Amino acid sequence: THVQSQLEKLDLLEQEYNKLTTMQALAEKKMQELEAKLHEEEQERKRMQAKAAESTSPSHAVVANVQLVLHLMKQHSKALCNDRVINSIPLAKQVSSRGGKSKKLSVTPPSSNGINEELSEVLQTLQDEFGQMS
Template sequence: MQELEAKLREEERERKRMQAKAAELQTGLETNRLIFENKAIPCVPSAKRIKKKKSKPPEKVSSRSGKSKKSETPTSSSSINEELSEVLQTLQDEFGQMSFDHQQLTKLIQESPTVELKDNLECELEALVGRMEAKANQITKVRKYQAQLEKQKTEKQKRELKTTRKTLEEEGNSSSRSSGITGTTNKKDFAKPRPGEKSRKNLQLLKDMQTIQSSLQSNNLCWDY
C-alpha cells in the first residue's frame, strides 16, 4: 500500500513538473509570437513604401539638381539592400528559434504523462507550425525582392556599359575622319608653290636674257626690242 502511494506521489510530482515545463515553454512561445507580430507588422508597410517611392513620377529639376540626384541613387539603392538584409537576418533568427521550440514541444508531447496535457501541447505545436509557415513565406518574399533588385541593378550596369562603349566608338570614328581630312589638306598645301618662288624664276630669266644680250653686243650685233 505504501509502495503504491509512493508511486502515485512520484507520478503526481512528474505530472506537475511536466506541466510547469509546458507552461514555461508556452510562455516562451507566446513571447516569441508577440515579438514576431511586432516585428512583422512594420516590415510589410516598409516594402510598400519602397515600391511607392520607386513609382513616383519624375519631377522637373535643374541640371545641377538632376546631377546631384543621380549621384545619390547608388546610396539609396545600397541603403535599401542593407535594410532588406537586416530584415532577412531577423526573420531567419526568428525561424531558427521557432524550430528549436518545435523540437522541445515534440519532446514534451512524447513525454506527456496525461492525455489532457498531450492534447494541449499538440494544439500549441499546430499553432507553432502555422507561424513557422508564415515566417517561411515572409523569408521567401524578402529573398525574391532582393533578387529582383539585384537583377535591376545588373541590367542598369549593362545599359550604362553599352552606352559608354558606343560613345567611345563614335569618338574614335570622328577622330579618324578628322585625321584623314588633315592629311589630305597637308598634301594639297605641300603641292602649292611657295610664296616668291615665281618672282625668283622671272628674275633669273631676266638675268639670263641680259647675259645673252651683253654677249651679243660684245660681238657687234644689233639687238632689237
C-alpha cells in the first residue's frame, strides 16, 4: 500500500506537470501574439505620424486651394458662372407652403450691397471650415 500511495502521488504530480506545461505554452503563445500586436501598433503609429507630417508640410495644399477659390471669386470669372448668372436671368425658387403645395417666387437680382453680403457669408463659411480643418 505504501507503493500504491507513492504511485498515486506520482500520478498526481504528472498531471499537475502536464497542466502547468500546457499553461506555460498558452502563456508563451499569448505573449508572442501581444508582442506582434504591439509591433503592429507601433508601425501604425509611425505611419500616422508620417501622414500627419505630410499633411502639415510646406505645400499647404488646402490653403492654396482656398486662396485660389477666393481669388477666382474676387475676379468673378464668367467661365465659372452658369447660364443664369451670365445671362442675368432671375432665379425662380420653389417655396413650399404649409399645405405641402409649392408656389414660385421670383427673386430679383441682388444689389451690389447684397452680393457683398453674400460673398462675405461665403468667405466666413470657408474660413470657419478651414479653421475646423486646421
